[in-house]
Amino acid sequence: MSQIKNKKKMERFDIVSNAIITLFAVLNLFPLYWLFTSSLKNSSDVVKMPPDWWPKTITFSNYVDIFQNQPALRWTFNSIYVSGVTTILVIVIGSMAAYAFSKINFKFSNLIYIIFVSSLMIPKEIMIVPLFRIVQNFHMVNAYGGMIWPNVAGAFGVFLLKGFFDTTPNALREAARIDGASEWRTFTRIMLPIVKPGIGALFILNFVQVWNDYLWQLVVGQEKLMKTLMVGTATLMQDLNPNFAYKMAGATVAAIPMLIIFVMFQRYFTSGITAGAVKE
Amino acid sequence: MKLRRNIYAKENMTGYLFILPQMLVFLLFLVYPIIEGIRLSMYRINYQSETFVGFDNYLTLISDPVFFKALFNTVIFVVFIVILTVGFALFVASAIFDKNARYVSFIRGSYYIPVMVSMVVMSMVWSFLLNPANGLISYFARDMGLGTVNLLGNPKTVMPVIIFVTFATNVGQAIILYIAAMIGVPKDLFEAAEVDGASRWQVILKILIPSVKPTTVYITIINIIAVLKIFVVIQLLTGGGPNNASVTLMYYLYNNAFKYNQLGVASAVGVIMFIITLLLSVPQLKSMLQEK
Numbered sequence: 001m002s003q004i005k006n007k008k009k010m011e012r013f014d015i016v017s018n019a020i021i022t023l024f025a026v027l028n029l030f031p032l033y034w035l036f037t038s039s040l041k042n043s044s045d046v047v048k049m050p051p052d053w054w055p056k057t058i059t060f061s062n063y064v065d066i067f068q069n070q071p072a073l074r075w076t077f078n079s080i081y082v083s084g085v086t087t088i089l090v091i092v093i094g095s096m097a098a099y100a101f102s103k104i105n106f107k108f109s110n111l112i113y114i115i116f117v118s119s120l121m122i123p124k125e126i127m128i129v130p131l132f133r134i135v136q137n138f139h140m141v142n143a144y145g146g147m148i149w150p151n152v153a154g155a156f157g158v159f160l161l162k163g164f165f166d167t168t169p170n171a172l173r174e175a176a177r178i179d180g181a182s183e184w185r186t187f188t189r190i191m192l193p194i195v196k197p198g199i200g201a202l203f204i205l206n207f208v209q210v211w212n213d214y215l216w217q218l219v220v221g222q223e224k225l226m227k228t229l230m231v232g233t234a235t236l237m238q239d240l241n242p243n244f245a246y247k248m249a250g251a252t253v254a255a256i257p258m259l260i261i262f263v264m265f266q267r268y269f270t271s272g273i274t275a276g277a278v279k280e
Numbered sequence: 281m282k283l284r285r286n287i288y289a290k291e292n293m294t295g296y297l298f299i300l301p302q303m304l305v306f307l308l309f310l311v312y313p314i315i316e317g318i319r320l321s322m323y324r325i326n327y328q329s330e331t332f333v334g335f336d337n338y339l340t341l342i343s344d345p346v347f348f349k350a351l352f353n354t355v356i357f358v359v360f361i362v363i364l365t366v367g368f369a370l371f372v373a374s375a376i377f378d379k380n381a382r383y384v385s386f387i388r389g390s391y392y393i394p395v396m397v398s399m400v401v402m403s404m405v406w407s408f409l410l411n412p413a414n415g416l417i418s419y420f421a422r423d424m425g426l427g428t429v430n431l432l433g434n435p436k437t438v439m440p441v442i443i444f445v446t447f448a449t450n451v452g453q454a455i456i457l458y459i460a461a462m463i464g465v466p467k468d469l470f471e472a473a474e475v476d477g478a479s480r481w482q483v484i485l486k487i488l489i490p491s492v493k494p495t496t497v498y499i500t501i502i503n504i505i506a507v508l509k510i511f512v513v514i515q516l517l518t519g520g521g522p523n524n525a526s527v528t529l530m531y532y533l534y535n536n537a538f539k540y541n542q543l544g545v546a547s548a549v550g551v552i553m554f555i556i557t558l559l560l561s562v563p564q565l566k567s568m569l570q571e572k
Contacts, residue, residue: 011480017375025390028448031405032393034416038408047414050423097302106295114569116302119310121501121561123509125530126553129537129546130316131309153309158302159568183294212398214512215530219538230400237404237516244408251404255397262396266389273453274460 032255039063039252043243062249072253074225075232079257082144082217082228083210086151090206091199094157099187101158102165103173113162116155124150125215132219146220147228151210157202160275164198165191201272204265208258229254314554320547337548347549349524350532357443357528358507364447365454365503366496373458374484378470388459392452402449403516407432410441410517432518435525442526446513450506454499461495462488494567501564505557529553 038046039062041055066072100106101113124131131150132141140146168191176186192199217228227235233250241247262269321337323330341347376387394402409415412430421429431437465488473483489496511530514520520527520535529549537546 014375014480017371018379021372021375021387025387028394029390031402031409032397034409035401035405049414049419051416051419093301093305097299100295100298104291104295104298106292109295112299112303116306117568118561118565119306120568121505121564122310122314122554122557123505124310124313125509125511126533126550126557127313127317128533129543129550130313130320132537133320133543134309134313134316149305150309153305155302155306183298187298208396212400214398214400215509215534230398234400234404234512234516237407244411244414247404248408251401255401258396258398259393262389262393266385269392270388270456270460273456 035248035255036252038245039249041245043245046243046245046248062243062246063253065246066249066253070232070236070250071225072229072232072250075227075229076253076257078144078147078221078227079211079229082147083207085144086148086210087203087206089148089152090157091202093152094155094202095161095192095195095199096187097155097158098161098165099191102162102168103170103191104183113158116158119155120159124154128216128219131216135220141220142223142226147217150216151213157206160202160205160272161195161198163275164195168194197271200265201268201275204261204268205272208261211258317547317550317554320544321551323544323547325543333544337544340545341548341552346524346527347532350527350529353439353525353527354508354510354529356439357446357510358504360443361447361450361507362500362503364443365451366499368447368451369454369458369499370489370492370496372455373462374488377459377462384459388452388456391455394449395452399446399449399512400516402445403513406445406513407517433522435522438518438522438526442513442517445517446507446510449513450503454503457495457499458492461492465491497567498564501560504560508553508557 037053037055040058040060041052042057042059042061045052045056097116101109135141135146135150138145140149172190172194173186176190177183181189211228212230213228214230214234218231218234221227221231224232233254236247236250239247320330322332322334324333324336372387372391376384409417410432412418412428412433417431418429421427431441469487469491470483473487478486509530510528511534514526514528514531515534518526520531530553533546533549533553536542536549
C-alpha cells in the first residue's frame with residue numbers, strides 16, 4: 001500500500017472520515033449478524049422485545065426444519081449444479097473466443113468483438129419474455145438447460161479473458177507453431193496455463209453471479225424441486241409458517257457458501273471486478 | 281502468392297472455429313431474444329394466437345397510470361441510488377486508499393460482503409428488521425416514542441427505505457473499484473502536492489477525484505443499468521405497494537408477463553428498457569473499445 005508521507009500530521013478531516021467509515025462498516029454488517037443470530041433462536045425468542053442480542057438458548061431446529069420440511073438440500077444441489085456447469089461452459093467457450101480475438105488474425109474479428117462487448121451492458125432480464133418463450137420452445141422450462149444456457153450467452157468471459165490473453169507474448173504462439181504445434185494444441189497447452197489467474201477470477205465471479213441470479217431462475221424453475229437456493233429461500237417469505245427464525249435460517253443457508261467463497265478468494269474479486277473498469 | 285492466400289484462408293477458418301461456440305449461444309440466447317422482443321411488442325398474444333396490433337401495446341402503456349408511476353419511481357431510484365453510491369464510495373475510497381493494507385481489506389470486505397450474499401438474502405433480513413409487528417427497527421421506533429411505524433407500508437417512507445437498502449447492499453462494488461483506481465494513481469502527483477503543502481482535502485479534490493474520472497463514469501453507468509432492472513428488493517419487501525408507491529419498470533414488466541399474461545405489453549416495456557440501456561451504455565462502450 002502506498003505510503004504518502006503525511007503521517008506526521010494526520011489531519012483532523014482524515015481522522016473523522018475514517019472513524020465514520022469504520023462505524024458504517026460495522027453497521028453495514030449488522031443485518032448479517034442479526035440474520036445469523038436470529039436463525040439460532042427459537043420461534044418465541046426471535047420476536048421477543050426487547051431483543052436478545054445473542055440467543056439465550058441456541059437451537060438448530062430451524063435448520064433441521066429447512067432441510068426436512070423444505071427441499072433445501074435439493075435447492076442447494078440445483079444451485080451448485082447450475083452455477084458450476086454455467087461457469088465451466090463460460091470458461092470453455094469464452095476462453096476459445098477470447099484467444100481467437102486476441103491472437104488470431106481473422107476477417108471482421110474487430111467488428112465481431114465490438115458486437116460482443118456491446119452486449120455486456122444489456123441485462124437479460126429486459127428480454128425475459130422472448131427469452132422465456134425460446135426456452136419454452138426448447139422444452140427447457142423446469143430443466144437445468146433453461147437455467148444454464150441463457151447465462152452462458154453473455155460475453156463477459158470473452159471480455160475478461162481477452163484482457164489476459166493480450167498480456168501474453170505473441171512470440172510464444174509463433175514459437176509453438178514453428179515447432180509444429182496445431183492452433184488447438186498451442187491454445188490448450190501453452191496459452192491456457194498462462195492465463196490461469198484470469199480463469200480463476202472468471203470462475204469465481206461467474207459462479208457467484210449465477211448463484212445469486214434471481215429473476216431468471218424464478219421464471220424458469222417453477223416446480224418446487226427445480227428451484228435454486230436463492231429462489232427457494234425467497235419462497236419461504238410467502239410461507240405461512242409465522243416463525244421468522246426459520247426463514248432467517250433459510251437465508252443463512254443461501255448466504256454461507258458465498259461468504260466462504262469470499263473469504264477464500266478475496267483477491268480474485270478485486271482483480272476480476274476491476275478488469276475493464278480501472279486502467280492501471 | 282497462392283500459398284500466402286492459403287495461409288490467410290486457414291487463419292480465417294481457425295479464427296471462426298474458435299469463436300463459433302460462443303457465437304452460437306450469443307445469437308440464440310441474446311441477439312435473437314432482442315429481435316423477437318421487438319417483434320412481440322407489436323403483437324397481442326393469447327395462449328395460441330398472435331395478432332399484429334402495431335403500436336397498440338405502446339399506446340396501452342401510455343394510457344396506464346401505473347406505467348408512469350413505475351417509470352417515475354425507476355427514475356427516482358436511479359438518480360438517488362447512483363448519487364449516493366458514487367458520493368459515498370468516493371468518500372470511503374479517498375479516505376482509506378493510502379492506509380495500511382489490513383485496514384483497507386477490512387473496509388473493502390465489510391462493504392462488499394452484503395454484495396456477495398445477494399439482494400435476496402439482504403432483502404429477507406431487511407424485511408425482518410422492518411417488520412412493523414416484531415422488527416428491530418420498529419421496536420427502536422416505539423422505544424423512542426415514535427409509536428407504531430410501518431416504514432414499508434407508508435407511501436411517504438417506502439421509497440427512501442428501499443433506496444437506502446439497495447444503496448447499502450450494493451455500494452461495496454463501487455468502493456472496490458474506486459480503491460483499485462486510486463491505488464493506481466501515480467505517486468509523484470501526491471509527492472508534488474505535499475511539496476506544495478496541500479491539505480488532504482485539497483489532494484482529494486484536485487488530484488484524486490479528477491484522476492479516477494473514468495472509474496466514475498463506469499460506476500455511474502453500471503449502477504444506472506443495475507438500478508434500472510431493480511426487482512428483488514421490490515418483490516420481497518413491498519410487492520410494489522402500498523398502492524403502487526414502489527412499483528418499478530422491471531416489476532411492472534414481470535407482473536404483465538407472468539401475472540396478467542400481457543406478453544405483448546410486457547415486451548413493449550422490455551423494448552423501452554432496452555433502448556434506455558443502449559443509449560446509456562454508449563459512452564462506456566466507446567471507452568472500453570478504445571483501450572485496446
